[in-house]
Amino acid sequence: MRFRWSWLQTGIGPWPIENALMETTTFTSQLLQYLITGLTIGSIYSMVAIGFNIIYNVTEIINFAQGEFVMLGGLVMVTLHTVAGLNLLIAFPLAVGLVTLIGVLLDRLAIRPIRNPSVLTLIIATIAASILIKGAAMLIWGKNPHDLPAFSGRDPISFFGAVIQPQYLWVFGFLVLIVVILTLFFDKTIAGKAMSACADNPHAASLVGINVNRMILLSFILSAAIGATAGIIITPISLMEFDRGAMLAVKGFAAAILGGLGSFPGAVAGGLILGLIESLGAGLISSGYKDAFALLILLALLFFRPSGLLGNAQVSRIKRF
Amino acid sequence: MLLEINGLSTYYDNIAALKAVDIRVAKGQIVAIIGANGAGKSTLLKTISGLVRPRAGTIRLRDIDLCGLAPERIVAHGVTQVPEGRQIFAHLSVLDNLHLGAYLYHKRRHRSEIKTKIQTLYRMFPILQRRAQQIAGTLSGGEQQMLAIARALMGRPELLLLDEPSMGLAPLIVRDIFSVLRRLNADGTTILLVEQNARAALTIADYAYVLETGSVTLEGPAGELLDNPRVKASYLGG
Numbered sequence: 331m332r333f334r335w336s337w338l339q340t341g342i343g344p345w346p347i348e349n350a351l352m353e354t355t356t357f358t359s360q361l362l363q364y365l366i367t368g369l370t371i372g373s374i375y376s377m378v379a380i381g382f383n384i385i386y387n388v389t390e391i392i393n394f395a396q397g398e399f400v401m402l403g404g405l406v407m408v409t410l411h412t413v414a415g416l417n418l419l420i421a422f423p424l425a426v427g428l429v430t431l432i433g434v435l436l437d438r439l440a441i442r443p444i445r446n447p448s449v450l451t452l453i454i455a456t457i458a459a460s461i462l463i464k465g466a467a468m469l470i471w472g473k474n475p476h477d478l479p480a481f482s483g484r485d486p487i488s489f490f491g492a493v494i495q496p497q498y499l500w501v502f503g504f505l506v507l508i509v510v511i512l513t514l515f516f517d518k519t520i521a522g523k524a525m526s527a528c529a530d531n532p533h534a535a536s537l538v539g540i541n542v543n544r545m546i547l548l549s550f551i552l553s554a555a556i557g558a559t560a561g562i563i564i565t566p567i568s569l570m571e572f573d574r575g576a577m578l579a580v581k582g583f584a585a586a587i588l589g590g591l592g593s594f595p596g597a598v599a600g601g602l603i604l605g606l607i608e609s610l611g612a613g614l615i616s617s618g619y620k621d622a623f624a625l626l627i628l629l630a631l632l633f634f635r636p637s638g639l640l641g642n643a644q645v646s647r648i649k650r651f
Numbered sequence: 652m653l654l655e656i657n658g659l660s661t662y663y664d665n666i667a668a669l670k671a672v673d674i675r676v677a678k679g680q681i682v683a684i685i686g687a688n689g690a691g692k693s694t695l696l697k698t699i700s701g702l703v704r705p706r707a708g709t710i711r712l713r714d715i716d717l718c719g720l721a722p723e724r725i726v727a728h729g730v731t732q733v734p735e736g737r738q739i740f741a742h743l744s745v746l747d748n749l750h751l752g753a754y755l756y757h758k759r760r761h762r763s764e765i766k767t768k769i770q771t772l773y774r775m776f777p778i779l780q781r782r783a784q785q786i787a788g789t790l791s792g793g794e795q796q797m798l799a800i801a802r803a804l805m806g807r808p809e810l811l812l813l814d815e816p817s818m819g820l821a822p823l824i825v826r827d828i829f830s831v832l833r834r835l836n837a838d839g840t841t842i843l844l845v846e847q848n849a850r851a852a853l854t855i856a857d858y859a860y861v862l863e864t865g866s867v868t869l870e871g872p873a874g875e876l877l878d879n880p881r882v883k884a885s886y887l888g889g
Contacts, residue, residue, distance in 0.1 A: 520750065520757040527740045527751050534738040537700060539726035539755040539806060 359491025364613040365606065366489070370498045370567065372605020373505040374400070377560035378582025379589065379597035380508065381553035387529035387592050388549040391452045395436060395460040397579030398467075399554045402429045403561025404570030405467060408476040418481065426558045432463070433554025437547050460575065467572040475569035478562070497566045504563050508556055509598060516594075525549065529592075577621065581608075584628035590638030599639065653678040653841050654699075654730075654810055659708030661691075661698045668694040670865040671708065676810065681832070681842040683856035683873060685849040685886055691865040692845040693735050696812045699843075700732045701725045712810065727755055729809035733816060737799040741788030745779055748787050748798055752805030765805070772801045775831065793824035800831065810841045817848045829855050849886035853877045861886075 378396055385393045406428050410421035440459045441452055480497040487494045516522040527535040528545040536542050561570060585604045589596025604624055612620040631638065654676040661669040669691045676682045686692050697703040699710055701722040710717040717725055740748050749772065750757065753765045773780035776797045782790060787798060796816055803811060813832070817825040825848065833855050836842055846852035853859055856873035861882065869881065876882045 520754065523743065523747050523751055524754060526743055526747075530740040530742050531738050533702065534734060534740065535751075536702070536722035537726065537732050537734060537738075538752050538802065539723045540751070541721070541723045 356491060360613070362490055362492040364609045366492055366494055366498060367613075368606035368609030369602055370501050370605070371564075371609065372585075372602035373501045374560050374564045374578070374601070375581045375585040375604050376505055376598045376601025377508060377556050378578055379585035379601050380512065380594060381556045381560075382582055382586045383592055383594060383597050384512075384553045384556070385549045386586075388525055388532075389441075389452070389546055390449050391441070391456060392583065393436075393550075393553065394453065394456045394579055394583075395463060395575075396553060396557055396582060397575035397577070398460050398463040399429055399433065399557025399575075400561035400564070400578050401467060401570060401572065401575040402432060402463065403558030404478070404565035404574075405471045405476060405561075405572070406558070407562045407565065408471070408478055408570065411478060412476070422562060425562055426555050429558035429561075430551050430554045433550040433557075434547065436554075437550040441546070441550075442543065460579070464572055464575060471572055473572065475571040476565070477569050478565040480566040481563075484566075495567060497563070501563050501567070504559055505598070508559065509594075512552075512594065521548070580628070581624050584624045584631075587628060587631050587636070587638055593638070596638055652676070653713065654843065655709075655711045656699070657709045657711075659695075659698060659705050659710065661694050661703055661705045663694075667865055669698065669705070672862070672865070672867055674860055674867070676841060676843050677858075678841055679836070679839065680857045681836050681844060681855055683849075683852035683859040684843070684845045684862055685847070685852055685859060685876075685882075686862035687885075688847070689864075690862040692847075692862055693814055694865075695862070696732055696734075696814050696843070696845055699725075699730065699812060726806060726808075729807075730812065731803040731806045731808035731810075732812040733799045733803045733814065735814040735818065737792075737795045739787045739790075739795050739798050739802065741786070743787060744784050745787050745790070745798055746783045748802050749779070749805050752802035755806060768805055768807070772804060775834070776801050793820050793827070796820060796824075796828055797831070800828070804835070804840075808840065810843060811835070813842065813844045813846075815846060816844070817846060817851055825851060849882070850877075853882075 378400060381396045381399065382392060385391055403425060407421060407425040410416045410425055411418060416424065436456070436459050440455045444451055444455060480495065481500050482496040484495065487496065516526055524535065524540045525545050525548060527538070527540060528542050532542050535545070564570070581604060582601070585600035586597055587600070588604060589598070589600030604627065607627065608620055608623050611623040652675050654674070656672060656674040659669055659672045660667060672695065674682070674684070684692050684695060694703060698705050699717065701717065701720050701724070705718060708718070712728055712730060715728055717728065717730070740751060743751070749769055750765065753768065756765055778794055779798060779801055782794065787795065790798060800813070800816070816828050816832070820828065829851055832842060832844070844852055844856065853873045853876055859870065859873045859876050860867050861869035861876070869876065869879070871879070877887070
């Protein structure tokens with residue numbers, strides 16, 4: 331069964347209880363439904379945008395394989411949990427770990443070996459890696475979408491006439507968890523500060539004894555782990571297939587630009603706003619234009635406010651990209 | 652001899668920035684490298700710090716060969732550079748900058764030593780204590796230079812390399828910075844100082860080298876160079 335975006339918008343999907351509930355909806359509750367759905371998908375965009383920012387801040391690279399981490403997270407989890415039958419609590423960290431390993435390989439095999447790299451060369455390397463990962467995923471998992479059981483079942487919760495899937499709450503919860511962990515990491519640990527120092531001035535960072543290459547590797551590890559988490563928690567809602575990464579990368583990139591490239595609060599805000607616009611646009615205007623909204627916002631921002639909502643125009647000028 | 656550089660040549664593509672340079676720094680000395688813009692002074696410090704790879708020559712710290720080591724390894728051996736233009740971490744707080752200066756000590760979890768060192772540096776630079784929570788990029792030029800020096804000292808270097816510490820600073824602040832350098836040296840830190848402000852550098856140095864288009868053209872005790880007619884004509888404004 332192929333996922334249809336309209337299920338998210340209307341609640342009419344493979345879940346019969348929702349069907350019944352939604353028949354009695356008023357416009358207000360429908361609007362609330364769009365908001366909840368928008369925030370859910372927006373949380374995933376936020377996570378992708380955070381992943382973009384972590385790597386961008388340390389290296390100035392836009393890692394276009396970021397969406398592939400999300401796709402791999404979902405599909406590796408499908409294999410471990412549904413096919414191999416591993417318990418959720420074991421399969422989840424294992425899937426994140428395996429995708430993180432691919433993040434490590436991306437840094438070691440695609441980024442580090444390039445001699446005298448320019449930022450543009452490295453970005454092209456990530457695009458190549460993304461195509462490669464997508465191709466490999468198609469060979470392994472095929473072209474069909476795969477489903478995962480929801481973490482706490484699929485009994486919908488009624489909320490002022492709108493319907494909340496329990497999995498939505500997991501998505502919000504994980505976004506909060508990721509934000510809290512990253513805030514503590516960057517504010518309280520010396521490794522986090524060393525990463526910020528590399529983002530600020532890699533030359534000076536190496537002059538105080540920070541191994542910049544190791545920090546770049548750490549940025550790929552963190553981004554891959556966050557991407558994989560996003561993939562695992564969204565798959566029970568929207569299924570996952572081999573070619574989902576590219577569009578997720580575009581949406582996450584739009585969210586990162588919307589919030590201001592490099593800004594973590596911006597990434598969260600950008601992702602949520604983008605999710606809301608998409609959901610409201612698809613619900614109130616037409617779901618056929620769902621992807622167009624994100625691209626329109628991306629284009630408009632790049633034309634009129636390239637520093638984003640929370641970004642600093644001066645900082646974006648300093649960066650070489 | 653603490654630092655011994657022999658026949659050091661560094662190239663940017665095919666342009667020679669340093670040509671067979673020999674330099675010696677004895678323990679406890681202040682050694683100054685003076686020269687005009689583009690003479691290769693900064694390249695020399697970058698090569699010692701491992702930011703630029705030399706094409707030929709040797710750099711020995713006691714009996715350790717520093718050539719070809721990564722910058723962070725060289726810092727671990729006790730050689731720390733205060734880079735040209737300060738290069739503090741502008742978006743982090745003053746206190747974070749200091750903590751990052753002791754990055755290698757953090758990795759070894761020497762927390763109490765780090766706290767003690769920060770207190771010592773606050774006594775040396777009281778302004779940094781008052782500005783501890785301020786974002787470093789908002790400090791004045793002189794304060795940023797003090798932070799850059801303090802950050803380098805957090806790593807307890809045996810040899811401190813300074814690249815143009817007086818650049819862009821008012822004369823009074825330059826005087827303060829140089830008096831700090833003199834005090835550090837009196838406390839046992841060996842200093843290799845690269846400066847365009849030749850008079851200030853030669854006044855505090857024990858020994859000095861004149862670098863011109865990548866080669867050492869003159870060397871001697873700093874006091875003698877201050878009186879040298881060629882140095883006077885070229886670097887001390889007659």
